[in-house]
Amino acid sequence: MPCKIRDWRLEKAEEKFLLIYSENRQNPSFSRPRRVTVAKECVILLIMVGERRKFFPIELLLNYWELNANSLRLVLEELYQRGIFRVSSFVPWPAFETDISHSLLRFLQLAADHHIHVTLLISPELGVHFPNSGIPKDILKNTDTLAKSSEDKWISVFLPPNQFYLPSQLASDFQKRYSSFLSKFQVFLSDLEKNYPLAAKGLSVSLGGGLWKYYRSPRTAAIDFFEEETGDRSKGAALSYRRWVEEYYAQEEFLHPNPSDVNRWKSRRYEEVNRRHFSQHAEDLSRMRAHHLVNKGVQQIPILHHETFTPEADPGFIYGNVLRWVLGETGDFHRLSSYLDQACLRRTVFQGEICPNLIFWTSMGNFSKLADSERQFLILKSILLAGSTGGSVLVEYKDWLSFSNVFRSRTEALARQLFERKLRLKPRVAYLAPHVWSAGGALWEQLANFNYCNTQYVASSKWLQQDRSVKLLCVDPAYIFRKEEIVSLLNWVEQGKVLVIPRSPLFTYAAQTELEKKFKAHDQQLDLSLGIPYTVHAVGRGKLVIFELPDRKAYEKSGKNLWNPFVQSILGLSDQLPMARFENSKLTLISLERVRRWPEIQQGIFVLNSAPEAISSPLLFNTDVFVSDLATAFSGELGGIEASHAQKGRRFQLEVPPRGILPLAVQKDIPVKTEPGVELFQTEFESLAKINMEVDPPIRKPQKVEEKQWN
Amino acid sequence: MELSYDWKTFNYFFGSSKASEVPSAGNDLGPLVVLKDGNRIVSVLARGEDWSAWVGRSVKAFLEKQEKRETLVLELKQMQQWMENCGEQGHFHDQKELLKSQALVHFQSGKELNELRRKNRRQIIRSLVKKNFLLQATTQSWWTRLLPSTYGVFMRLDAKDGAREIFLIFRRKSLEVFHEADLTSLGSERIQKPSEVIRYLSEKHSIPVQGIFLQSADWAKWSQEFEPWREIALALWKGQIQLSPNRMGIQILIYLKILFRI
Numbered sequence: 001m002p003c004k005i006r007d008w009r010l011e012k013a014e015e016k017f018l019l020i021y022s023e024n025r026q027n028p029s030f031s032r033p034r035r036v037t038v039a040k041e042c043v044i045l046l047i048m049v050g051e052r053r054k055f056f057p058i059e060l061l062l063n064y065w066e067l068n069a070n071s072l073r074l075v076l077e078e079l080y081q082r083g084i085f086r087v088s089s090f091v092p093w094p095a096f097e098t099d100i101s102h103s104l105l106r107f108l109q110l111a112a113d114h115h116i117h118v119t120l121l122i123s124p125e126l127g128v129h130f131p132n133s134g135i136p137k138d139i140l141k142n143t144d145t146l147a148k149s150s151e152d153k154w155i156s157v158f159l160p161p162n163q164f165y166l167p168s169q170l171a172s173d174f175q176k177r178y179s180s181f182l183s184k185f186q187v188f189l190s191d192l193e194k195n196y197p198l199a200a201k202g203l204s205v206s207l208g209g210g211l212w213k214y215y216r217s218p219r220t221a222a223i224d225f226f227e228e229e230t231g232d233r234s235k236g237a238a239l240s241y242r243r244w245v246e247e248y249y250a251q252e253e254f255l256h257p258n259p260s261d262v263n264r265w266k267s268r269r270y271e272e273v274n275r276r277h278f279s280q281h282a283e284d285l286s287r288m289r290a291h292h293l294v295n296k297g298v299q300q301i302p303i304l305h306h307e308t309f310t311p312e313a314d315p316g317f318i319y320g321n322v323l324r325w326v327l328g329e330t331g332d333f334h335r336l337s338s339y340l341d342q343a344c345l346r347r348t349v350f351q352g353e354i355c356p357n358l359i360f361w362t363s364m365g366n367f368s369k370l371a372d373s374e375r376q377f378l379i380l381k382s383i384l385l386a387g388s389t390g391g392s393v394l395v396e397y398k399d400w401l402s403f404s405n406v407f408r409s410r411t412e413a414l415a416r417q418l419f420e421r422k423l424r425l426k427p428r429v430a431y432l433a434p435h436v437w438s439a440g441g442a443l444w445e446q447l448a449n450f451n452y453c454n455t456q457y458v459a460s461s462k463w464l465q466q467d468r469s470v471k472l473l474c475v476d477p478a479y480i481f482r483k484e485e486i487v488s489l490l491n492w493v494e495q496g497k498v499l500v501i502p503r504s505p506l507f508t509y510a511a512q513t514e515l516e517k518k519f520k521a522h523d524q525q526l527d528l529s530l531g532i533p534y535t536v537h538a539v540g541r542g543k544l545v546i547f548e549l550p551d552r553k554a555y556e557k558s559g560k561n562l563w564n565p566f567v568q569s570i571l572g573l574s575d576q577l578p579m580a581r582f583e584n585s586k587l588t589l590i591s592l593e594r595v596r597r598w599p600e601i602q603q604g605i606f607v608l609n610s611a612p613e614a615i616s617s618p619l620l621f622n623t624d625v626f627v628s629d630l631a632t633a634f635s636g637e638l639g640g641i642e643a644s645h646a647q648k649g650r651r652f653q654l655e656v657p658p659r660g661i662l663p664l665a666v667q668k669d670i671p672v673k674t675e676p677g678v679e680l681f682q683t684e685f686e687s688l689a690k691i692n693m694e695v696d697p698p699i700r701k702p703q704k705v706e707e708k709q710w711n
Numbered sequence: 712m713e714l715s716y717d718w719k720t721f722n723y724f725f726g727s728s729k730a731s732e733v734p735s736a737g738n739d740l741g742p743l744v745v746l747k748d749g750n751r752i753v754s755v756l757a758r759g760e761d762w763s764a765w766v767g768r769s770v771k772a773f774l775e776k777q778e779k780r781e782t783l784v785l786e787l788k789q790m791q792q793w794m795e796n797c798g799e800q801g802h803f804h805d806q807k808e809l810l811k812s813q814a815l816v817h818f819q820s821g822k823e824l825n826e827l828r829r830k831n832r833r834q835i836i837r838s839l840v841k842k843n844f845l846l847q848a849t850t851q852s853w854w855t856r857l858l859p860s861t862y863g864v865f866m867r868l869d870a871k872d873g874a875r876e877i878f879l880i881f882r883r884k885s886l887e888v889f890h891e892a893d894l895t896s897l898g899s900e901r902i903q904k905p906s907e908v909i910r911y912l913s914e915k916h917s918i919p920v921q922g923i924f925l926q927s928a929d930w931a932k933w934s935q936e937f938e939p940w941r942e943i944a945l946a947l948w949k950g951q952i953q954l955s956p957n958r959m960g961i962q963i964l965i966y967l968k969i970l971f972r973i
Contacts, residue, residue, distance in 0.1 A: 323746050434786060
């Protein structure tokens with residue numbers, strides 16, 4: 001039973017005391033009023049100890065194996081004093097397997113004593129402060145167990161504390177070792193539940209996706225992070241791939257109506273398609289196995305799933321980083337920022353649910369060498385992109401505490417709004433591909449260009465039924481359509497959605513028949529051609545778009561721009577054209593929805609300027625809107641924009657400070673009367689408008705300029 | 712748990728300071744370093760400047776556009792070769808140093824570096840040879856011939872916000888282990904006494920250990936300098952640095968370094 005602290009407040013009776021009241025009956029340790037001494041200027045980072053099943057948008061990393069017992073006690077004491085009640089820790093396999101002094105148990109007990117909630121991250125991850133990032137040495141010694149990129153080369157990880165080559169998660173030695181570690185870990189968790197229930201109550205375990213996303217050629221990734229087919233090409237992986245192809249195409253659906261058709265699917269022509277499907281299958285299977293191994297017999301401790309991104313460990317940064325290590329240790333701020341743009345849009349799915357993204361800013365790499373304003377910008381951007389969808393930014397606790405109190409308190413205010421789901425990023429457009437880490441092609445690039453964070457890249461359609469926010473789904477030309485899936489997608493379309501699929505030979509006979517059946521039932525069709533020829537079919541309340549793939553000549557002539565009119569057309573068809581744009585392309589916009597009982601959707605818009613100089617640019621809306629400062633809007637009496645504070649128009653001149661983030665509230669209409677039942681929110685955004693204010697000049701309020709029609 | 716390679720602590724003691732985000736103004740812009748793969752740019756290094764838009768584009772076009780700016784071009788294949796050799800080194804510090812030494816040999820043997828202005832050439836060479844004075848002395852100078860084959864160095868930096876410690880083990884002229892030593896078994900009183908700490912570490916690892924106790928601010932100042940031995944000798948004389956045990960031999964080594972500038 002999760003424990004919830006229902007009321008908390010800061011009392012200044014003795015200048016430095018924080019009193020926390022709890023009414024939880026399940027957990028007596030939290031039910032008595034607690035008195036915590038805090039420094040006068042300290043930051044209080046989320047006190048929701050009860051929320052064990054989700055990440056707080058800022059997770060602080062405290063690796064228990066980095067410290068001895070005494071130091072650990074002191075650090076936990078310090079965090080407690082500062083009002084920090086959540087930490088995360090990686091669990092490197094060797095550290096756990098050779099833990100003769102039971103340091104993990106001691107850490108969990110100490111954390112429980114201090115009422116600090118712990119999340120253990122147990123999958124192999126990069127950027128961890130342990131030799132070989134916590135991957136056992138014996139696995140890496142054997143060259144047969146190392147992963148290979150598409151260039152048939154080992155993939156290097158060039159980060160402290162040492163350089164090593166990535167192991168193949170498909171190698172049998174790796175799998176045996178990983179399973180053995182997980183089994184031991186599961187035994188540990190079961191024992192913890194039985195013998196130390198208090199420590200178990202303050203614990204969550206989270207499984208990450210592992211190393212799959214890093215199986216890319218550093219040479220190609222250095223130019224474009226996800227430009228090519230991702231996947232392990234080692235010997236072990238090749239064998240597994242062959243086996244998978246045989247098993248997958250032995251299914252009856254591929255043998256019907258003509259059993260010899262199966263050779264078509266297995267042919268060299270479809271090798272790239274098959275490899276992508278195989279890579280996704282292998283990753284899903286690995287996650288499933290890990291989940292079952294850890295979850296077995298564990299009753300109370302929540303087992304979460306996430307996807308960790310360690311930007312600096314990405315193959316796309318290896319050569320740039322080496323150049324920097326050799327000639328000057330500056331971080332590559334702009335590349336790190338653009339990596340976030342690409343990585344955060346990719347979402348993994350487990351058991352029909354999207355796994356939250358965890359952006360891990362390790363202190364191992366050149367991130368720590370960036371200027372404060374740059375680090376603050378990257379952390380805020382990570383929070384906006386990952387934290388707004390249930391994910392988090394993972395920062396070393398020392399790095400976090402090294403930031404100024406003002407920055408921390410303001411970021412925390414934003415994080416709390418995201419955690420409480422008062423502001424959410426709800427992508428309305430999804431792109432379904434066979435493999436989540438492989439290149440998406442021109443269609444995906446144009447979709448992401450037009451709609452940026454309103455788009456997500458996934459490799460499973462199973463979550464669609466649960467996620468009502470998606471309005472438009474585009475399917476990659478390399479996707480294999482089977483009957484079950486096409487039926488499910490067509491049912492989804494009937495709910496008023498738009499499905500865009502390619503006219504490709506990758507439909508099974510049964511899937512093709514099912515599609516034709518649907519066409520017969522709804523025979524309204526419209527043939528169009530906007531560079532890309534396509535047909536629009538009405539299916540129930542929704543629409544099905546089938547597009548032709550462009551021929552090579554047309555593509556070579558027009559390049560990726562060939563897709564522009566088509567993409568605009570399908571976005572228009574699903575009413576998903578972006579609500580605003582900038583004239584200056586250096587500025588980016590992240591639009592979050594405010595979840596509230598209000599007839600009009602209210603948006604929290606964050607304008608990001610990653611440039612080292614201030615940028616002045618008009619923000620153009622496609623309809624008249626009311627725009628106001630986010631802090632003022634959210635602290636208003638109605639919890640919304642009030643006419644007195646807002647400006648109406650389509651064009652607003654903004655000046656965004658260098659490395660600055662400008663928060664705005666946008667609403668299409670402002671109701672005049674007070675509505676009963678409108679939810680009131682705390683005024684936690686009061687200070688948000690001045691995020692980064694210490695390093696940046698004050699943010700100007702938007703000024704309305706002469707109106708112009710946006711076409 | 713004691714990590715063999717505690718990079719965070721190591722970086723605190725021997726890492727370089729943060730880079731400035733503001734590029735130097737006017738004509739003082741430093742050289743651009745371009746890493747290329749064939750005719751495509753893989754990475755551009757320029758302190759405080761953003762050249763990421765050029766990644767993936769043609770080197771020729773870049774050089775034409777940047778006619779006035781001095782540029783050093785490096786081949787990706789060359790870098791890949793350097794990286795392949797790094798696997799034999801145990802930890803990141805040695806791996807990085809090996810990369811630097813290979814880069815230095817490459818640049819000195821080629822003519823590209825010599826084509827740069829003297830100031831820019833010096834800037835690049837300086838970044839390649841720059842190393843912490845203590846690590847330079849203990850792993851690369853003539854000291855290595857006189858020091859024992861295996862020994863430890865314990866350093867404690869006192870600061871207002873608490874002390875920071877690092878324990879280094881050198882074996883056969885190279886840095887083998889670096890971490891924050893676990894001194895919990897010493898107790899709160901003995902831990903404050905330098906001689907007790909050094910005796911404990913020496914017995915635990917069965918090697919001679921030299922303790923160095925100084926102020927954090929002094930260390931930070933000297934770490935920025937190339938050859939701060941004169942200041943160190945003065946600080947020793949004034950008692951700003953405490954050596955434990957206070958071996959005469961170490962002091963003589965320092966004085967000889969000042970005397971012969973080697």
